[in-house]
Amino acid sequence: MFLIFGLPLLGLVCAVILNKLFPRAKFRGYDILPFFFIYACHLISLKQSKPEFLPYGFFFFFILVIILTIAEAIKNKNIALDKIMREIWNYLTVNTIFWYIGLMFMLI
Secondary structure (H helix, E strand, C coil): CHHHHHHHHHHHHHHHHHHHHCCCCCCCHHHHHHHHHHHHHHHHHHHCCCCCCHHHHHHHHHHHHHHHHHHHHHHHCCCCHHHHHHHHHHHHHHHHHHHHHHHHHHHC
16 A cells, blocks of 8 residues: 555656656656556555556556557658657646546545
């Protein structure tokens, strides 16, 4: 139960530390949050005795989206790949946070 609450907090602390250490980097501290939140969602799924493939299924779906985006960017050649990757990664970050919050409500 400690890891369900501790992992997202640890991810947030790591994000703040990364932002302080590398203020001018292209990546942001919150870019690492999906790794912490996906595993926390996995632990909540185990606690509820729900199918535990859900967090990883979402992560693999995201990887599929990245592959399709790269293929489309290569085919059309006028799409900025780094901009698209940044938007997709931000989408993953927001979705994992909302997914975690939703699973927390279901846990209560």
